[in-house]
Amino acid sequence: MGRIVLDKVTKRFGDVEVIPPLDLTIEDGEFTVFVGPSGCGKSTLLRLVAGLEDVTGGQIQIDGSDVSSMPPAKRGLAMVFQSYALYPHMSVRKNIAFPLKMAGMKSAEIKRRVDNAASVLNLTDYLDRRPGQLSGGQRQRVAIGRAIVREPAAFLFDEPLSNLDAALRVGMRLEISELHERLKSTMIYVTHDQVEAMTMADKIVVLQAGVIEQVGSPLELYRTPRNTFVAGFIGSPKMNLIEGAAAASYQAHTIGIRPEHFDVSAEGGKWSGTVNVSEHLGSDTFLHVQGTGLADSITVRADGEVAFRHGDTIHLTPREEHIHRFDAKGLRVE
C-alpha cells in the first residue's frame, strides 16, 4: 500500500515561498514522475514527502493517515539520492543491511533479504566490496538495494540517473521500470530529463516555480498540453511556438507545432525558409529552418534520408490536425 495525498502543502524557506499551496494525489502502485526546470521545487517536494523537510502548511497523508509531523523513518518510505549517499566505510552488504539492522531485525532474516536483493540487482559478486570500489551504475544499484530491502510503502528517487553516462542511463532506466513492474509499489521519481519522464511514468507532474502546470499520462501531456509551458517542456526536440499573423489565421494568440508534425518538400508548401543547420541522426534529421517569418528558428524533424543541407530552401506544411492553439494567457484553446 502507498497512496500519497498532498493537501494544500506549502513550503517556505524564510520569506521565499518555494511551494505555494499544492494539491496532488498519487495512487497506490503508480509510477509518478516530477519534471520541471531546475530550481522549480521538485527536490523540495520530494523531501517534503520523505519528511526531510517540514511542511510550512497543509497536510501529507500516506494511506489515509496524516504523516506531516512524523519523522522520516516512521513514514515507511525509502529514498534513493542523486549522490547515492552510500556509507563509504561499510561494505555493500552492510550498506544494504543497514536499514534492517536499524529496525532490529534478526541477522538470519537480514542475510536472507540482503542476498535476495543482491541477486535481483546483480550485486552478489560485489557484496564484500566498499562503495568506493564500485562503478557508478553498481553504486546506483546498491542504493536501490538499500531501498528495496525495507519493503517500503513507496520509493522516492531524486534524479538517480543524472550522474551516469548516457548508455548506462538507458540501461538503468529499464531496470527501474522492471523493478516497478515486479514490486508494483508506488514510486515518485524526480528528473529534469523529459525522456526519462516520458518513458517511465504512469503519471507525469509538470512543475514550474512550485506550481503544478499539468498532471497526466505521458501521452496526454504530449497530445493535449494544457498551456505553452507544458507544450514547450514535453517533447524533444521542443515544440515550435509561433505567434503573430500565422497564429491569428488559426484564431489563436500562439500556435504550437511539434517538429515531427511538418511535411517537408523542396518544391512547395505552406511556408518556406532556408535550412540553417541540419543534424543527421541516422534515423531522423533535425532541420533548423530560418527566414520563415514565423519565429527565429523552426525545428523540423524529417526522415533520416532527406538531403537538405545548409542554405537550401525548404517548404514546410503543418499537419492541421496536430496544431495546438493557445490564447493570450498561454492556455490551450480547443
Add this chain to the structure above:
Amino acid sequence: MATQHSRSAARMMMAPAVILLLGWMLVPLCMTLYFSFKKYLPLRGGDLGWVGFDNYTRFVSSSSFWPSIYATLVIVGGVLAITVVFGILLAILLDQPMWGQGVVRMLVIAPFFVMPTVSSLVWKNMFMDPNYGLFAHLWRFFGAEPIQWMSQASLPSIIMIVSWQWLPFATLILLTAIQSLDSEQLEASEMDGAPIISRFWYIILPHLSRAITVVILIQTIFLLSIFAEIFVTTGGAFGTKTLSYLIFQRVLESQNVGLGSAGGVYAIILANIVAIFLMRIVGKNLDN
C-alpha cells in the same frame, strides 16, 4: 612535467631546504649521541673522558626513571582522551547552525594562541590556588574543603591545563572533518531509521576516524615533550616529572650533560616506539 631535466632542477631547488632541515636535526642528534658516551660535568671538572654505556645504565637504574615514563604516558594518554572526546563533542556543537557562530568559533580557538607558560600560570594562580583560586571559592561555596590541586591532584591538574591548550586544535581539525560529511549520507541514515545515537556511531564517527588519527598523531608528538606547563606549575614535584623534565633536571640542575644526553637518546627511542605503535593501530585508517 616530470622529465629528467625538470626533476633534477627540482632536486637542486629543494636542496637548500633539505640540507638546512637535515643539519637542524642531525647536529643536535649527533651532539646528543656524542655526549651520551662521555662523563661531562660542566661545573665539576668539564669533560672527564669516555665512559661507554655507563650513562645509559645509570639513567635507567635511577629511581626516577620508571616514574617519569609513567608520568609521561599518563599525561599524554589523558590529554589525548580528553581532547579527542571533547573535541568531537565541541565540533558537533559548533557545526550546528546557531546565533553568533563566528564569535563562538573564534573563542573556542583562542586558547591555542596563549603561550603555554602564560596559560599554565593563569590556571595555577587564578583557578587552582587552594586559597584564593576560583575553584577554591567554588568548593567553599558548596561547603567543601578546597583541593590542593598542585600537590593532591598534580597529574590531573597538568592534564587539565594541557588539555585546555590542545582542545582547540583537536576541535578545529574535527570540525573541518565534520563539515566535509555529505549531508545526504546523514539524511539517508535518517530515512533508514537510524536514531541520533546510531547516526553518530555508524556514520559520523567512522567519517571522523581519519581526522581523529591525525589529531592523535600530531598531539602525541608534541605532548611527549611538554615542559613549560610542568616547569611553571609543580616544578616536577608530586609525581609530575616526565621524561623530558627528568632530562632537563639531569642536565641543568645536576649539571650532568652526559647523563642527560643518555636520557635524550631514551626519549628518542620512546617517541619512536610510541609512533610505530600508533602508526600500527591507526595506520589502516589512513590508507583507504
